[in-house]
Amino acid sequence: MKHPGCWKMLTVAMCVALLGCLQAQELRGHVSVILLGATGDLARKYLWRGLFQLYLDEAGKDYSFSFHGAALTSTKQGQAFIAKVLESLSCPEDVAPDRCSELKGQFQRLSAYRHLATREDYMALSKDIEAQVQRGGLREAGRIFYFSVPPFAYADIARNINSSCRPGPGAWLRVVLEKPFGHDHLSAQQLATELGGFFREEEMYRVDHYLGKQAVAQILPFRDQNRKALDGLWSRHHVERVEIIMKETVDAEGRTSFYEEYGVIRDVLQNHLTEVLTLVAMELPHNISSSESVLQHKLRAFRALRGLQKGSAVLGQYQAYSEQVRREQQKPDSFHSLTPTFAGVLVHMDNLRWEGVPFILMSGKALDERVGYARILFRNQAYCVQNDEHWVADQSRCLPRQIVFYIGHGELGSPAVLVSRNLFRPSLPPESWKELGARPGLRLFGRPLSDFYAYSPVREQDAYSVLISHIFHGRKDSFVTTENLLASWGFWTPLLDGLAHEVPRLYPGGAENGHLLDFEFGGARLCFSQQQPEQLVPGPGPAPMPSGFQVLKARYRESPLISAWPEELIAKLADDIEATAVRAVRRFGAFHLALSGGSSPVPLFQQLATRHYGFPWAHTHLWLVDERCVPLWDPESNFQHLQTHLLQHIRVPYYNIHPMPVHLRQRLCAEEDQGAQTYASEISALVANSSFDLVLLGMGADGHTASLFPQSPSGLDGEQLVVLTESPSRPFQRMSLSLPLINRARKVAVLVMGRVKREITVLVSRVGHEPKKWPISGVLPTSGQLVWYMDYEAFLG
Numbered sequence: 001m002k003h004p005g006c007w008k009m010l011t012v013a014m015c016v017a018l019l020g021c022l023q024a025q026e027l028r029g030h031v032s033v034i035l036l037g038a039t040g041d042l043a044r045k046y047l048w049r050g051l052f053q054l055y056l057d058e059a060g061k062d063y064s065f066s067f068h069g070a071a072l073t074s075t076k077q078g079q080a081f082i083a084k085v086l087e088s089l090s091c092p093e094d095v096a097p098d099r100c101s102e103l104k105g106q107f108q109r110l111s112a113y114r115h116l117a118t119r120e121d122y123m124a125l126s127k128d129i130e131a132q133v134q135r136g137g138l139r140e141a142g143r144i145f146y147f148s149v150p151p152f153a154y155a156d157i158a159r160n161i162n163s164s165c166r167p168g169p170g171a172w173l174r175v176v177l178e179k180p181f182g183h184d185h186l187s188a189q190q191l192a193t194e195l196g197g198f199f200r201e202e203e204m205y206r207v208d209h210y211l212g213k214q215a216v217a218q219i220l221p222f223r224d225q226n227r228k229a230l231d232g233l234w235s236r237h238h239v240e241r242v243e244i245i246m247k248e249t250v251d252a253e254g255r256t257s258f259y260e261e262y263g264v265i266r267d268v269l270q271n272h273l274t275e276v277l278t279l280v281a282m283e284l285p286h287n288i289s290s291s292e293s294v295l296q297h298k299l300r301a302f303r304a305l306r307g308l309q310k311g312s313a314v315l316g317q318y319q320a321y322s323e324q325v326r327r328e329q330q331k332p333d334s335f336h337s338l339t340p341t342f343a344g345v346l347v348h349m350d351n352l353r354w355e356g357v358p359f360i361l362m363s364g365k366a367l368d369e370r371v372g373y374a375r376i377l378f379r380n381q382a383y384c385v386q387n388d389e390h391w392v393a394d395q396s397r398c399l400p401r402q403i404v405f406y407i408g409h410g411e412l413g414s415p416a417v418l419v420s421r422n423l424f425r426p427s428l429p430p431e432s433w434k435e436l437g438a439r440p441g442l443r444l445f446g447r448p449l450s451d452f453y454a455y456s457p458v459r460e461q462d463a464y465s466v467l468i469s470h471i472f473h474g475r476k477d478s479f480v481t482t483e484n485l486l487a488s489w490g491f492w493t494p495l496l497d498g499l500a501h502e503v504p505r506l507y508p509g510g511a512e513n514g515h516l517l518d519f520e521f522g523g524a525r526l527c528f529s530q531q532q533p534e535q536l537v538p539g540p541g542p543a544p545m546p547s548g549f550q551v552l553k554a555r556y557r558e559s560p561l562i563s564a565w566p567e568e569l570i571a572k573l574a575d576d577i578e579a580t581a582v583r584a585v586r587r588f589g590a591f592h593l594a595l596s597g598g599s600s601p602v603p604l605f606q607q608l609a610t611r612h613y614g615f616p617w618a619h620t621h622l623w624l625v626d627e628r629c630v631p632l633w634d635p636e637s638n639f640q641h642l643q644t645h646l647l648q649h650i651r652v653p654y655y656n657i658h659p660m661p662v663h664l665r666q667r668l669c670a671e672e673d674q675g676a677q678t679y680a681s682e683i684s685a686l687v688a689n690s691s692f693d694l695v696l697l698g699m700g701a702d703g704h705t706a707s708l709f710p711q712s713p714s715g716l717d718g719e720q721l722v723v724l725t726e727s728p729s730r731p732f733q734r735m736s737l738s739l740p741l742i743n744r745a746r747k748v749a750v751l752v753m754g755r756v757k758r759e760i761t762v763l764v765s766r767v768g769h770e771p772k773k774w775p776i777s778g779v780l781p782t783s784g785q786l787v788w789y790m791d792y793e794a795f796l797g
């Protein structure tokens, strides 16, 4: 050997490196859990138990642990509190008592209280953890900070952790956050931005404890393991409806200061029920163990949710609630809360799988029972000739067919997955789900338990224990990401805004509610099944029923005027439009209808969509009276409005729909693109004599009609059929039919609704033909008919 010295050195170096590697591998990982708010209610009820369960599951495996209970209480009080909570922890049935008490002793020794308030406290904690790791010859694996504190405390704590208590390189940080995550879209965004300044997205675990409920956590695995059977069933072709329900018997006493700010929609529907909804409705990823893929699919489900209208919800409040608020918050006797403690909401999804399927979300306090479930009810497409006495549960196609993820409580008393026997025998993981034994006499959803294949968890686990284990294992799919959170608030906030001043129906609470809260849906609207017996909350006085009034016929600006309460007026207008359509189709083979945007026609569209089955849509051409210069998919677009409220509910051939070409060559209403001329040519080509059968107009409070505005010269006279105009309000650029084109119509209907129109109605009744000042005054069909439709508020004030 030429250089024996070199070989020796090399060998030594390799040995040292190998030893280093071995040592690094052998060092046991250490995990520190810091429970902030360790003396609070949630910690006492669930979190310490969850941490103990984590220790029972993981002790002796790859990691060592320390548990730091932190709060602002004095050390002495905190220690005493924690000692008491730890002492009270009971052993689960599936752990042998000896082993459990040994592990409990260890858990008690590993848990300590510490006062954590200032930045220095956090620095000291970090130092202590490092020292402990070193002393034990360990390697730091990670730190979990569980925020069981009110949201106002988040920012300070987050700042302190970020600046002074992050683990060193190679170890992870996980912060666990509890709802409420904001109050609406804006506040949630602000909170998310604030937290995003301290933590990376992958470090944040936002808890929705419903994702830890066993039946909820089983939704995706169930869909995955039963793909074959469900593939043909899980869609609008077979599902009649989906119910996602959380009923409670408790009320809000003791937490009205929280509840007053949130109410049931923010407290339960926006989070728990929405999470369940997405799990049921989302497309199933190929690999459900990929958190990333699950979260992306969930996000897509959010995008398919159809926007909610005020009419999509019914609200209630248990009768004692206002009194509880007055008492707990020292409010005067005159105080009445509008906070809903009960809500039913009808949700639709606009995608090919679920279009038309109603998803009913409902939750309430002070109801007759405590129960939660997601129930998928399938259509019954069979007819059974034999008498129902001969129907057999697993064979009859006529018995109800349903799959229920039974979250808990209720008659059954435990979580379960139920599948009607006439559907298929499901497959569930036998190590964690077992078949339920017979329970004679027990009926669920109107059927004996024996009608179902019924499974319950082998080991019942509390949601927080499940989630704490998922946090430890870094399973992010059981948590709410920032994107999903904002998507959910984006969905709920418009409804919450719309309902802010709505008076909820009062209910007595418990079994006495009777059928007072039952609700039903028609189209996109939800309403209570029973009329409100009396006005229980002092309001503006009992409103007269529209049916109590006659439709009033008179004249306005020398043309016929029809006036009524809104509901009757809309019904009359819809009838008149249908009659005109039927006549036009009979005479000319087609009906050309030009519709305005804005909010007044919305109820008309809804009426036409839900009540007019004889409407000759197949021969109707739909045109736009005017359009905002925004893309057609923009919520501000008149076409989008039409799409939401009418088109998607009716069957009009695509080639009969004529949106205005405001978006050409990737730009909006550019003169050079000649969009107005293109529309005019289309009209000339398809509408005989460019004479619409019916033009529906509105009247703005400034006297504008279509998108023809006072003091804006274009479109009031001349040859042009379609013009670009300027609106005084956003979006400024518009496209509009011109007055000369409108006046060529066979019939023009002007719909005017609401008290805000009262002044202009009076003014316009007195003026002559002055389209420059009041474009509406220029509406006078050359040979056609003009009819005014005004509700009483617009006409009589």
Ligand code: BG6
Binding pocket: 248, 267, 268, 372
């Ligand atoms: C909480 C709500 O998130 O969930 C409470 O804030 C509600 O109002 C509770 O009572 C219901 O949870 P569980 O686990 O009892 O169904």
